[in-house]
Amino acid sequence: MKKKIVSVCLTAMLVGGLSMTSMQETRAAEGKVIDGSELTHEEESIGYDTKITRGEDLLTGYSKCTKLGKGKIYAGGTTIAAQVVDSVQIAVMVERAKEEDTEWSYYDNWHKENKNTNRAMSNRTLYVEGGYYYRVRCTHAANSDMSSSFTDGIYID
Numbered sequence: 001m002k003k004k005i006v007s008v009c010l011t012a013m014l015v016g017g018l019s020m021t022s023m024q025e026t027r028a029a030e031g032k033v034i035d036g037s038e039l040t041h042e043e044e045s046i047g048y049d050t051k052i053t054r055g056e057d058l059l060t061g062y063s064k065c066t067k068l069g070k071g072k073i074y075a076g077g078t079t080i081a082a083q084v085v086d087s088v089q090i091a092v093m094v095e096r097a098k099e100e101d102t103e104w105s106y107y108d109n110w111h112k113e114n115k116n117t118n119r120a121m122s123n124r125t126l127y128v129e130g131g132y133y134y135r136v137r138c139t140h141a142a143n144s145d146m147s148s149s150f151t152d153g154i155y156i157d
Contacts, residue, residue, distance in 0.1 A: 032099060037104070039155070041155045045152040046062055047149040049061040055143075055144065055145030057083070058081060058141070059081055059082040061079040062138070063136040063138040068125065071128055072126070074124075075092065075108075076123025078119060081117075084116060085117075085142050087142070088117055089114075089120055090141075091109065092123075092136060094108045094136055095107055096128070096129075098133070104135065108126060110124070128156055129156075133156075134154055137151075
């Protein structure tokens with residue numbers, strides 16, 4: 001009897017998990033998505049890291065893109081190490097696309113490294129051409145641990 005109850009509970013959890021996954025996919029399908037980034041008319045988008053390697057040094061990282069006004073955005077990100085490390089780095093890339101595009105195109109990039117600390121952050125205010133969606137992609141590193149993050153696309157007038 002105990003095994004049957006455990007089996008029923010596990011089945012219910014599996015069905016519930018699949019339902020939540022399909023609801024998230026439906027939400028993402030409402031707007032156009034290019035390479036994982038939804039094209040939005042939001043004021044701000046923040047993307048959190050996905051781990052590429054396993055390690056003990058990298059804690060987290062994020063990318064951020066904010067609309068500051070007509071033709072102006074804030075773009076940047078932060079890398080946070082789990083403790084003080086020899087090198088913490090962030091590489092920031094800004095990309096843009098039109099709604100009819102099928103991929104993002106390069107717009108700008110920069111890199112920052114801090115030594116003997118636990119974080120690196122870098123941001124810039126950029127004057128950009130209107131009529132495009134802009135997103136920020138970052139690569140995060142703490143010593144040899146790496147991850148990446150990206151935002152959704154934000155439409156700029």
